[in-house]
Amino acid sequence: MLLLKIMKLIVVTLLLIVVPSIASAQSAKVAGIVVDHQPARITQAKVLVVGERDRKELTTDEEGFFQGNVEPGWYVITVSHYGFESRQFKLLLKADVVTPLNVTLYVRTGKCPKGQIC
DSSP states (O other), X not given: OHHHHHHHHHHHHHHHHHHHHHHHHTOEEEEEEEEOXXXXXXXXXXXXXXXXXXXXXXXXXXXXEEEEEEOSEEEEEXXXXXXXXXXXXXXXXXXXXXXXXXXXXXXXXXXXXTTOOO
């Protein structure tokens, strides 16, 4: 009986070690800072990461920093904030790699297109 409990403990311990390492091998990370032209950090900017198999909505913190984990693959990343022109990027996010994306947003100029709130 004691031997069975020890074997179960060993199996559970191995699973706790092996499964997270397999899962992390399938994860890619994007991280960066969003600033304006000054360059002042932009808080609460929206960072939308959209791929074929995964999608994340991120928000910059009080330092303008964002980060997120997704499945590896190609992504379209859109960075936006009220009063600024949105920026869009197409990136290949690779497994076990942190892909840096530092973004400068520029103040929106000109008139708002008819029917849109800017």
